[in-house]
Amino acid sequence: MIGKTHLKKLLTATLLILTLAFVEIGSTPQTALADTATKPATAAEVFSANCAGCHINGSNIIRRGKNLKQKALKKYKMDSIANIANLVTNGKNIMPSYKDRLSEQQIIDVAAYVLSQAETDWK
Known part of the structure; x- marks a missing residue:
């Protein structure tokens, strides 16, 4: 027991x-x-978290003509990674600067993402 x-x-x-x-x-x-x-977040995730508020599906809720579609990117000379990255980094007019929010690599990745999405019309 x-x-x-x-x-x-x-x-x-x-x-x-x-x-x-x-x-x-x-x-x-x-x-x-x-x-x-x-x-690290993917370019699509960075775009979704930081850009999609104004640029959902490549549109522009503030200024319709200044969207992220291929035609508008070419018209406004934003059809290169360098030009888009410069705009995202420094901002212009109502577009804010993201240099204090995103790393240089994230900005370059988002610029490349925008161009690739524009080529497929954001589909």
């Missing part, structure tokens, strides 16, 4: 093992989330 002292030790050890197992299981998703959080 098992004594009360032995039973208490067995129960304590079992609870300790279960607690450690649950702690380990619970920490695995957080590690996975931490790995995901350190991935």
Whole structure:
């Protein structure tokens, strides 16, 4: 027959093992989330978070003619990565500057994204 002292030790050890197992299981998703959080955002994600408020689907909710469609980009000489990146970096008129919000690489990536989307008419 098992004594009360032995039973208490067995129960304590079992609870300790279960607690450690649950702690380990619970920490695995957080590690996975931490790995995901350190991935750099894609150009589409950066555009969606910073540009789509005014330029959803390549449009321009403030000045319709100055949209991000290929025809308008050519008309306003914004049909190169360098020119778009310059505008995003420095802003112009109502278009704000993003040099303090986005890295240089993010700006270049977004400029390339805008050109590629314009080529497919934002589809």
